Amino acid sequence: MDTTESNSSSHAKELCGKEFIGKPISYLYRYEQIYIGKKLEPYGIGSGQFPFLMRLYSEDGINQESLSDYLKIDKGTTARAIQKLVDENYVFRQRDERDRRSYRIFLSEKAKKLEPDMKKIASEWEDILFSSFDDSQRKEITNSLEIMFENVLKIM
Amino acid sequence: MDTTESNSSSHAKELCGKEFIGKPISYLYRYEQIYIGKKLEPYGIGSGQFPFLMRLYSEDGINQESLSDYLKIDKGTTARAIQKLVDENYVFRQRDERDRRSYRIFLSEKAKKLEPDMKKIASEWEDILFSSFDDSQRKEITNSLEIMFENVLKIM
DNA sequence: AGGCAATAGTTGCATTAACAACTATATTGG
DNA sequence: CCAATATAGTTGTTAATGCAACTATTGCCT
Numbered sequence: 606m607d608t609t610e611s612n613s614s615s616h617a618k619e620l621c622g623k624e625f626i627g628k629p630i631s632y633l634y635r636y637e638q639i640y641i642g643k644k645l646e647p648y649g650i651g652s653g654q655f656p657f658l659m660r661l662y663s664e665d666g667i668n669q670e671s672l673s674d675y676l677k678i679d680k681g682t683t684a685r686a687i688q689k690l691v692d693e694n695y696v697f698r699q700r701d702e703r704d705r706r707s708y709r710i711f712l713s714e715k716a717k718k719l720e721p722d723m724k725k726i727a728s729e730w731e732d733i734l735f736s737s738f739d740d741s742q743r744k745e746i747t748n749s750l751e752i753m754f755e756n757v758l759k760i761m
Numbered sequence: 762m763d764t765t766e767s768n769s770s771s772h773a774k775e776l777c778g779k780e781f782i783g784k785p786i787s788y789l790y791r792y793e794q795i796y797i798g799k800k801l802e803p804y805g806i807g808s809g810q811f812p813f814l815m816r817l818y819s820e821d822g823i824n825q826e827s828l829s830d831y832l833k834i835d836k837g838t839t840a841r842a843i844q845k846l847v848d849e850n851y852v853f854r855q856r857d858e859r860d861r862r863s864y865r866i867f868l869s870e871k872a873k874k875l876e877p878d879m880k881k882i883a884s885e886w887e888d889i890l891f892s893s894f895d896d897s898q899r900k901e902i903t904n905s906l907e908i909m910f911e912n913v914l915k916i917m
Numbered sequence: 918a919g920g921c922a923a924t925a926g927t928t929g930c931a932t933t934a935a936c937a938a939c940t941a942t943a944t945t946g947g
Numbered sequence: 948c949c950a951a952t953a954t955a956g957t958t959g960t961t962a963a964t965g966c967a968a969c970t971a972t973t974g975c976c977t
Contacts, residue, residue, distance in 0.1 A: 638932090638933075642932085651932065651933080652932085652933075653932065653933050653934080678934075678935090679934065679935050679936075681934080681935075681936075681937090682933070682934050682935070685933090685934090686933090686934095704942080704943070705941085705942060705943085706941065706942045706943065707942090
């Protein structure tokens with residue numbers, strides 16, 4: 606990969622010798638979708654529902670707004686993902702009597718039984734990503750990614 | 762792919778107390794799409810065309826298969842992205858006379874003039890991601906992400 | 918030469934996701 | 948209390964993307 610790039614700004618210069626960081630991030634996202642999607646096939650759901658399910662394992666009974674806020678996913682996308690989870694009997698909605706605009710989302714028994722399966726899928730994906738790193742590097746990288754996440758949050 | 766019980770369950774435990782690595786990766790990908798998409802609006806193209814344009818700045822005249830291979834993006838997606846770039850006069854196709862199945866993709870003068878603009882968009886995004894890191898950490902993180910990319914490549 | 922597998926590209930279809938406009942409920946300020 | 952505003956959720960539209968089926972060309976093998 607020997608490329609000669611013209612660098613007409615100080616910023617462009619940084620990009621010259623190496624990859625754009627967007628490339629591995631895009632790749633890791635897209636292939637996680639494929640990997641998780643395949644693993645979820647036997648369960649009748651898709652990769653788009655996975656983050657919501659994982660979030661509910663941590664905090665059952667929260668509403669769609671909270672899910673959207675936490676995952677930073679559009680509330681329309683959240684509405685449709687939850688609908689699919691309802692259709693497949695992974696969660697059910699319950700009107701919040703304190704605020705009748707919102708629904709609280711609860712895991713079904715079926716979903717609760719599958720929690721170990723779901724967490725195993727997540728951790729196996731992590732094991733692939735980190736297969737060449739030791740636990741200390743793993744922590745370091747995870748931490749760096751979360752800081753980058755915060756850096757973007759600050760300006761969005 | 763290693764899916765042994767001991768390995769994954771020990772890591773599944775780690776998943777309990779902290780974030781799934783997929784969360785920041787997904788976020789960084791989705792918000793890059795939004796950020797780049799907005800920056801590209803004045804140019805009449807979308808975030809989906811950006812990686813192809815960037816790749817062509819490094820290696821002009823390659824074919825769609827090479828673009829797909831390098832970016833690890835489906836060839837159907839590549840076909841449609843290149844079509845949009847053709848429609849907006851950023852690139853043109855030229856039949857490869859040595860292999861008439863393929864087209865070589867070349868940057869137009871318009872695209873060449875905009876190379877500094879495009880690289881500036883890319884590097885400004887990187888500056889946001891890395892805003893709390895020094896150059897050495899930046900290199901370290903970039904390198905780690907590329908290794909994770911390779912780790913996934915190995916098994917896909 | 919003829920046939921068959923591989924390669925390059927296109928297109929239909931499905932999923933994920935953002936954005937915007939909309940409904941319904943809640944809250945706040947006169 | 949009512950009007951204006953804010954919040955929770957839904958839905959239509961669009962873009963990016965992967966997969967699979969298809970066409971066309973190439974190259975290999977007997």
